Amino acid sequence: MNVDKNLETSKVYHLSEDFHSTVPKNRQELLKWNGWGYKDSSFAVNKTQTIEFTGNRYSIGSNLLPLFTEWVKNVFKIDLNDIKEEKDLPMIFPYPMISNKFVSEIKKFGISYSLHGIDRLIRAHGHSLREIADLKMGKITKIPDIVVWPKCHHDVVQIVRSCLDNNVVCIAFGGGTSVSGAANCPIHETRSILCLDSSLMNRILWIDADNLLACCEAGIIGQDLERELKKNNFTSGHEPDSYEFSSFGGWVATKASGMKKNIYGNIEDLVIKIRMVTGRKEKLEMTLEQNSQSPRISCGPDFKHLIIGSEGTLGIITEIIFKIRPIPAVTKYGSIIFPDFEKGVDALREVIFQTIIH
Numbered sequence: 001m002n003v004d005k006n007l008e009t010s011k012v013y014h015l016s017e018d019f020h021s022t023v024p025k026n027r028q029e030l031l032k033w034n035g036w037g038y039k040d041s042s043f044a045v046n047k048t049q050t051i052e053f054t055g056n057r058y059s060i061g062s063n064l065l066p067l068f069t070e071w072v073k074n075v076f077k078i079d080l081n082d083i084k085e086e087k088d089l090p091m092i093f094p095y096p097m098i099s100n101k102f103v104s105e106i107k108k109f110g111i112s113y114s115l116h117g118i119d120r121l122i123r124a125h126g127h128s129l130r131e132i133a134d135l136k137m138g139k140i141t142k143i144p145d146i147v148v149w150p151k152c153h154h155d156v157v158q159i160v161r162s163c164l165d166n167n168v169v170c171i172a173f174g175g176g177t178s179v180s181g182a183a184n185c186p187i188h189e190t191r192s193i194l195c196l197d198s199s200l201m202n203r204i205l206w207i208d209a210d211n212l213l214a215c216c217e218a219g220i221i222g223q224d225l226e227r228e229l230k231k232n233n234f235t236s237g238h239e240p241d242s243y244e245f246s247s248f249g250g251w252v253a254t255k256a257s258g259m260k261k262n263i264y265g266n267i268e269d270l271v272i273k274i275r276m277v278t279g280r281k282e283k284l285e286m287t288l289e290q291n292s293q294s295p296r297i298s299c300g301p302d303f304k305h306l307i308i309g310s311e312g313t314l315g316i317i318t319e320i321i322f323k324i325r326p327i328p329a330v331t332k333y334g335s336i337i338f339p340d341f342e343k344g345v346d347a348l349r350e351v352i353f354q355t356i357i358h
Contacts, residue, residue, distance in 0.1 A: 021199060021200075021202045021219075021220070021221055021224055022221055022223055022224050023175070023199060023221055023245065025112075025149060025199065025200065026119075027122055027176070027199075028118055028119075028122055031122075031245070033089055033118070033121065033122050033135070034086065034087075034089075034132065034135035034136050035132055035135075035136070036127055036132070037244075037245070038055065038057060040054060040055040040057070041053070041054060041055040041057050041058065042054050042055070043065075045080050045083055046064070049069075049080045049081065050064050050065070050066055050069050051064075051065045051068055051069045051072065051080075052064045052065060053065060084137075086136040086137070087135075087136065087137060087138035089118070090117070090121070090138070090140065092117075093117025093118075093120065093121060093143065094117075094142070094143060096115045096120070096145040096146060097145050097192055098115070098145040098146050098168075098192045098194075099166065099192065101166065102146075102162065102166045102168060102192065103115075103146070105162045105166075106146075106148060106159070106162065109155065109158045109159070109162075111148055111149065111150055111151075111155050111158070111159065112148065112149040112200070113146055113147060113148045113149070114146070114147045115145075115146055117143075119147045120143045120144045120145070120146070120147055120195065121140065121143050122176070123143075123144060123147055123173045123176065123183065123195045123197060124140075124142070124143035124144055124183065124184065124185055124195075125176075125183055125184060126176060126177060126178030126179055126180065126181065126182065126183045126184075127176070127177050127178065127179060127242075128178075128179040128180075128181065131181075131184075141185075141187055142184075142185040142186070142187050142189070142193075143185060144171065144185060144193045144194060144195035145192045145193050145194065146192070146193075146194050146195070147173075147194075147195045147197055148194060148195070148196055148197065149197050149199065149200045150196065150198065150200065150201060151200045151201060152201060152217070152318075153201075153217075153275060153277070153285075153318040153319060155201075156196065156198075156201075156277045156316055156318050157277050157284060157285060159194070159196060160277045160278075160279065160284065160316065161281075161284060163194060163279075164279065164281055166192075167191055167192075168191060168192045168193070168194050169186075169189060169191050169192065169193045169194065170194050170196055170279070170316070171183060171185070171193060171194070171195050171196065171312070172196050172198065172249075172253070172312040172316045172317075173195050173196060173197045173198065174198050174199075174218070174219060174246065174247030174249050174250035174253070175199075175221055175222075175242065175245045175246035175247040175250050176245065177242040177245050177246040177250065178250070178254070180254070180311060182253075182311050182312060183195075196316060197219075198217075198218050198219030198247060198249055198316075198318075199219045199221075199247070200219065201217035201218055201219035201220075201318065202217055202219045202220040202221065202224065203216065203217050203220070204216045204217075204220065204225070204228050204229070205217065205319070207229070207232055207234065207324070209232070209234075212234075212323060212324050212325065212326075213272060213321055213322070213323060213324065214229065214234070214236075214321070214322060214324045215273075215319060215320070215321045215322075216248055216319070216320060216322075217248075217249075217318065217319055218247060218248055218249025218252070218316075218317045218318050218319060218320060219247050219248075219249060220247060220248050221244075221245060221246070221247055222238075222239070222240070222242070222243035222244060222245070222246055222247070222248070222251075223243065223244050223245075225248060226243075229324060230327060233326060233327050234324040234325065234326060234327065235324065235325055235326075235327050235328075236264070236270065236322065236323075236324055236325075237258070237260050237263060237264025237265075237270070237324075237325050238251065238256070238258040238260070238264060238266075238267060238270060239258045239259050239260050240256045240257060240258050240259070241259070242256075243258075248320060248322075249316075249317040249318075249320070251267045252267055252271060252274060252307070252308055252317055252320060253307075253308075253309070253310060253311055253312050253317060254309065254311060255267060255268060255308050255309030264325065267308065268304075268305060268308050268309075269323075270322045270323045271304060271308060271320055271321075271322050271323075272321045272322060272323065273287065273288065273304075273320065273321035274287070274288045274304055274307050274308075274317055274319075274320055275287045275317070275318050275319040275320070276288070276307060276314075276315040276316060276317045276318060277315055277316045277318060278314065278315035279314075279315060286315065288303050288304045288306070288307055
């Protein structure tokens with residue numbers, strides 16, 4: 001990606017390309033294949049019919065939760081003696097319906113790919129309640145025929161062009177946290193289906209300290225992005241609930257909102273430029289940007305918003321230039337408990353009102 005003219009004279013850091021994501025290429029080594037999060041972190045019912053949280057990744061630790069157990073029983077009327085056993089990881093998968101010609105092209109490009117059932121299965125779904133429930137009950141329908149791992153924008157161009165030439169369906173896959181069904185394979189689709197996993201496109205390409213901008217590849221995971229920015233005393237300020245496992249490209253594609261949006265803005269407020277690969281032969285590559293790096297321009301529509309929230313239907317996002325902020329001098333978290341929902345809403349309205357008048 002070319003650096004704009006007004007960036008060439010500013011303090012731009014080009015970061016090392018030797019970067020490894022928290023989430024490995026073989027996701028099943030670290031993450032659940034049929035649920036949210038790490039394999040060693042979960043809520044479980046022990047022999048005394050008490051709910052406990054396993055693992056030691058989080059501050060909750062590996063602890064028994066007797067009060068939570070009673071709450072679950074009372075609110076959801078669940079009998080902890082009658083828990084359905086979830087299904088094991090299947091050993092037999094649908095045969096990949098993909099042509100040798102197409103696979104040979106992917107090999108020729110030098111792009112990593114897999115036809116293994118487990119790699120295809122864990123990228124055939126997101127994390128909606130229905131999807132996870134179906135997996136736990138062993139209800140597995142259609143899965144991709146092949147998974148590919150591009151490492152850069154050019155790789156994506158080659159993959160999409162090959163898909164167009166061979167009439168292969170291409171579904172983009174980022175962090176896998178979708179709840180919209182975007183990763184699902186259409187049951188009645190007769191064409192071969194390719195899953196494009198962007199997880200190896202995970203570099204921060206540069207940081208412009210003077211203009212408070214950064215450029216990163218779309219596959220970088222939220223926690224990795226913040227960790228790398230923090231090394232240079234910056235933050236994106238974007239923290240959706242899925243931040244630990246979702247990708248930057250996914251944030252743009254789903255028009256994500258964050259818990260700090262009142263300070264930093266939503267994703268549409270942070271993005272300056274989007275580079276993407278479309279599914280149109282006549283215009284395969286596209287870059288959508290503001291006409292300048294200024295905070296706002298007043299003329300014409302902002303075509304970036306055609307892509308932000310498009311859920312991968314218009315193309316595959318590969319690189320993003322976005323706003324960054326210095327890390328706050330002090331960060332403090334707290335919580336307030338209200339007696340009911342209505343009083344909580346009233347309190348928020350009062351905070352907003354006081355902020356406006358002051």
